[in-house]
Amino acid sequence: MTAQDRSTALRRTAEMAALFMIGDGLLGLAQPRRHVDLWRSRSAAVDALVRPFAGKPGRRRLYGAVQLAAGLALAARLRPPR
Template structure:
């Protein structure tokens, strides 16, 4: 249990934010280092899913740039989660 008086709801929100930061950092790193493989993995026959990655298809530089944005945003979010 937490050593602070933080409510269960507040802890849940902080944990969700931490998970979002982890996802952004990891996805960003994969997008930077392996853009074509990463985009290819997420291509889908489900239109809503494919719409998210379609702008990056055949454009590894664009995916790398987006990966840098994700990485920075994830690190910023994580840094704001300190007690």
């Protein structure tokens, strides 16, 4: 794999992370209760991620706004290889 291929792969991975953050942030803003309830789990590791937002839609909305802003900022920094 060439340096340019690695660079492209890294940019694509960052783009996927940005897409996830933007989408998850929007869902958290628009439907915080439904989104948190969907991700509640008997798996302790998964549930630990959403437990702080259970019953706190305002907190989930705030986190969604932060995710959305961070995802957009990340995506804005990505440039195609030259």
